[in-house]
Amino acid sequence: MNALKRYWWLFLILFVIVYPLTFGDSPYKTGILVFVGIYIMLAVGLDLLMGYGGQISVGHAAFFAIGAYTSGIMTARYGIPPMIAMTSGMFISAVLAWATGRPVLALKEYYLAMATLAFNEIIFTLIIGLEKFTGGASGLRDIPPFSVFGFSFENHILYYYFVWFVVFLVIASSIAVVKSPFGRTLIAIHSDEQAARHFGINSPKYKTSVFILAAIYASLAGSLYSHYMGFIAPDDFGVMTSINILVMLFLGGIGTIYGPVLGAAFLKILPEITYQFQDYELLINGIILIVVLVFMPKGLYGVLISLGKFIFRRAR
Amino acid sequence: MMVQNSDILNIENITKTFEGVRALENVDFRVKKGQIKALIGPNGAGKTTLLNVTSGLLKPDNGSIYMNGQKISGMTPDKIAFLGISRTFQLVRLFTINNATVLDNVLLGAHKQLKPDIIGTIFRRGSLNKKEREVKDKALEILSFVGLEGKEKFLPGALSFGNQRLLELARSLMTEPQMLLLDEPASGLNDAEVDGFIKLLLNIRDRGITILLVEHNMKVVMNIADDIVVLDFGKKLAEGTPSQICANQQVIEAYLGTYGSAQECV
Numbered sequence: 213m214n215a216l217k218r219y220w221w222l223f224l225i226l227f228v229i230v231y232p233l234t235f236g237d238s239p240y241k242t243g244i245l246v247f248v249g250i251y252i253m254l255a256v257g258l259d260l261l262m263g264y265g266g267q268i269s270v271g272h273a274a275f276f277a278i279g280a281y282t283s284g285i286m287t288a289r290y291g292i293p294p295m296i297a298m299t300s301g302m303f304i305s306a307v308l309a310w311a312t313g314r315p316v317l318a319l320k321e322y323y324l325a326m327a328t329l330a331f332n333e334i335i336f337t338l339i340i341g342l343e344k345f346t347g348g349a350s351g352l353r354d355i356p357p358f359s360v361f362g363f364s365f366e367n368h369i370l371y372y373y374f375v376w377f378v379v380f381l382v383i384a385s386s387i388a389v390v391k392s393p394f395g396r397t398l399i400a401i402h403s404d405e406q407a408a409r410h411f412g413i414n415s416p417k418y419k420t421s422v423f424i425l426a427a428i429y430a431s432l433a434g435s436l437y438s439h440y441m442g443f444i445a446p447d448d449f450g451v452m453t454s455i456n457i458l459v460m461l462f463l464g465g466i467g468t469i470y471g472p473v474l475g476a477a478f479l480k481i482l483p484e485i486t487y488q489f490q491d492y493e494l495l496i497n498g499i500i501l502i503v504v505l506v507f508m509p510k511g512l513y514g515v516l517i518s519l520g521k522f523i524f525r526r527a528r
Numbered sequence: 529m530m531v532q533n534s535d536i537l538n539i540e541n542i543t544k545t546f547e548g549v550r551a552l553e554n555v556d557f558r559v560k561k562g563q564i565k566a567l568i569g570p571n572g573a574g575k576t577t578l579l580n581v582t583s584g585l586l587k588p589d590n591g592s593i594y595m596n597g598q599k600i601s602g603m604t605p606d607k608i609a610f611l612g613i614s615r616t617f618q619l620v621r622l623f624t625i626n627n628a629t630v631l632d633n634v635l636l637g638a639h640k641q642l643k644p645d646i647i648g649t650i651f652r653r654g655s656l657n658k659k660e661r662e663v664k665d666k667a668l669e670i671l672s673f674v675g676l677e678g679k680e681k682f683l684p685g686a687l688s689f690g691n692q693r694l695l696e697l698a699r700s701l702m703t704e705p706q707m708l709l710l711d712e713p714a715s716g717l718n719d720a721e722v723d724g725f726i727k728l729l730l731n732i733r734d735r736g737i738t739i740l741l742v743e744h745n746m747k748v749v750m751n752i753a754d755d756i757v758v759l760d761f762g763k764k765l766a767e768g769t770p771s772q773i774c775a776n777q778q779v780i781e782a783y784l785g786t787y788g789s790a791q792e793c794v
Contacts, residue, residue, distance in 0.1 A: 263626070264626065266625065385650050388649060388650055388653065389646070389649050389650065392644060392649045392656060392660075393635070393638070393639070393642040393644035393649075393656070393660065394644040394645070394646060394649040395649075396628075396632055396635060396636050396639075396644075397636070397639060397644060399623055399625050399626050399628050399632070400623045400628075400636050400639075402625045402626070403622075403623040403624055403625040403628065404621050404623065406585065406605075406621075407617065407621040407623075408623070408636075409584075409604065409605040409606045409609070410583055410584075410585075410605045410606075410609055410614070410615055411606075411609055411614070411636055411637055411639050411640070411699070411703060412606050412609035412610050412639045412640040412703065413606055413639055414604075414606045415606070421645070421646045422646070424646075425646055467625070467626045468626075
């Protein structure tokens with residue numbers, strides 16, 4: 213039983229590996245899980261910033277956009293190898309997060325929410341305005357599939373594996389971060405920033421660091437997204453997307469890393485299950501969110517943990 | 529400025545005003561290395577303000593504070609913490625988010641030694657884990673030193689109020705401080721706890737850590753203080769040994785008499 217407790221994630225990896233071989237051998241079915249993976253990266257990054265660092269962001273999609281458009285523009289317009297484009301996107305996001313981190317994260321609560329929202333709007337407006345590069349409101353097309361050293365990931369199953377490989381790196385590094393002195397520092401800042409400073413924590417530096425990490429993850433997700441879609445438009449990166457990521461956090465259970473993973477998976481798979489009620493999709497999402505927030509304040513992950521404990525107790 | 533080698537903290541002419549209210553006015557005293565100095569006075573005398581100015585939470589309007597001859601007034605709290613001052617709070621302020629345990633709280637005190645950064649956290653796991661094991665051993669040792677052994681996995685909220693105070697103290701000791709600023713550490717403790725607490729503070733002093741203590745409980749003050757400063761309306765009213773303070777007519781009028789605590793004077 214203890215082994216099960218410790219190595220349950222191996223089953224998850226096994227599932228991800230086996231999935232396309234058994235049920236998913238169609239671009240549609242692997243596509244769902246590719247989107248799930250991309251949103252997991254966004255949600256996990258935001259969880260580090262918000263669930264651990266305690267810094268709200270209503271503009272996380274801004275970095276998603278920067279990654280997607282850097283990759284898109286560099287590969288589609290200038291024929292630069294995707295790997296270099298992706299790295300550049302991560303670099304640009306990191307620099308931008310570094311430059312904006314200190315002034316923006318000096319704000320608290322509602323003010324921080326407004327500032328991050330404005331940041332998202334600025335990026336959104338820039339995408340529409342810089343039509344020459346981004347294609348403006350009508351979008352950017354002809355983004356080539358991802359490739360490394362001439363090896364193309366055009367095959368949807370190969371790309372699926374590649375995305376999930378990156379997803380596992382993101383989750384593993386996030387777990388490493390939160391289970392370390394660095395994670396403890398974030399929790400201290402989240403609990404009581406003033407008190408934390410009395411223990412030698414240079415809080416602006418730590419808040420900026422985790423902001424940069426979350427931005428890099430989001431940018432990575434954006435690059436993977438643009439190569440998968442081949443076409444990106446500004447609407448994919450608006451404030452609504454940012455809010456969706458926030459919903460994933462609360463739905464899954466904020467501040468747990470695994471929770472947002474669940475939340476992202478749930479919110480992305482749900483419409484595929486309830487597609488016959490497509491007209492009511494927003495309504496269904498809304499109702500589920502309210503039910504979760506009211507009755508399961510620790511999110512789906514919290515429910516799963518309680519359920520697990522219940523079963524373990526029964527088994528004994 | 530006269531810095532003597534035996535001084536760890538020099539507070540010189542500190543003035544702090546809050547929107548016209550003078551919380552501190554030309555307060556001026558020094559703390560000798562290795563002693564326990566108590567700061568007493570009626571409510572609103574400016575005791576906590578003085579601790580806040582010393583720990584860097586507030587900036588003084590005027591005057592300076594020196595630690596071992598180095599000017600610390602005007603520095604941010606994290607820099608002052610690195611220089612070796614640690615503090616506890618009047619209302620307990622423990623870290624509780626994400627089910628942080630008692631042990632997590634104490635381990636946070638090791639921030640100064642660990643100085644975690646994000647790249648090391650992700651890419652240098654080996655050396656990190658080794659350091660983490662070392663500080664964990666030390667944290668457990670400190671927990672048993674303050675009398676919280678076996679409670680490391682508890683949530684801070686599950687501890688009694690007295691134990692939460694001890695936890696704050698353990699967290700501060702974990703920073704390996706030269707000096708502790710304690711803000712009413714004995715308030716809310718019962719008599720038995722107070723006796724244990726007195727012993728603990730004396731033990732801490734014997735480890736070579738200087739203590740500056742704000743306290744209302746005269747039993748604590750008279751039992752452990754080597755030296756006392758009395759503040760009243762933001763001004764220094766008197767300074768001296770416990771017996772000198774007890775004999776001081778002004779102090780009795782302003783503070784000891786009204787609190788009925790003069791009987792603690794022996």
